């Protein structure tokens with residue numbers, strides 16, 4: 001029983017094979033998948049997928065940092081409205097990207113803060129993207145974290161143990177994708193070994209970066225989350241079953257599955 005906490009199943013790569021991909025995930029024991037939006041249009045598609053596969057696909061809505069420069073004037077308003085729709089469980093993906101230069105950093109920051117404020121107001125968890133930006137993300141989150149515990153996940157984490165500790169202190173979960181299985185990722189595996197069991201998540205980030213031993217095979221898909229889980233179980237010295245149980249319980253807790261969200265009227 002696995003939970004893929006990050007997949008872009010709305011991606012056009014999946015158009016001809018989406019139904020089979022979801023069927024394969026079910027057969028492999030994947031009990032839930034978070035389908036993550038990157039623009040207002042993609043977020044809308046994720047909401048639609050969650051409607052088609054209720055209680056299996058869960059939507060996250062947001063504007064990914066590399067797409068904020070192309071956002072239309074009313075896209076943010078659309079995102080804010082979408083969080084109230086059925087099947088929507090998280091806000092994102094958001095964050096900062098220091099690798100690609102599709103969007104100026106100042107504008108990425110502005111949108112990141114909007115997503116954080118929406119999460120604080122609504123109680124919905126944040127899904128945070130990091131790439132060559134972990135320190136800037138920590139600095140942006142810190143003033144919010146000093147007022148209250150944050151709810152969310154650092155997706156496809158690739159930072160240091162020190163950075164992970166700070167983000168854990170803020171209240172966040174740490175999620176690992178295929179990169180942790182790559183031969184050269186010894187440092188990252190060491191971070192993954194040290195993350196407390198009750199804050200650990202797994203994901204595929206489909207259709208990107210298939211884990212070993214499927215590395216290079218495109219598109220990546222949710223059933224392959226088991227390879228990442230297997231790698232983490234090995235480095236942590238626990239059984240796959242135990243880690244699958246823990247990470248699935250963590251995902252359900254983060255997403256508030258099986259419980260009501262707290263009132264959205266709480267300011268901060």
Ligand SMILES: [Zn+2]
Nearest residue numbers: 006036093205
């Ligand atoms: Zn993503």
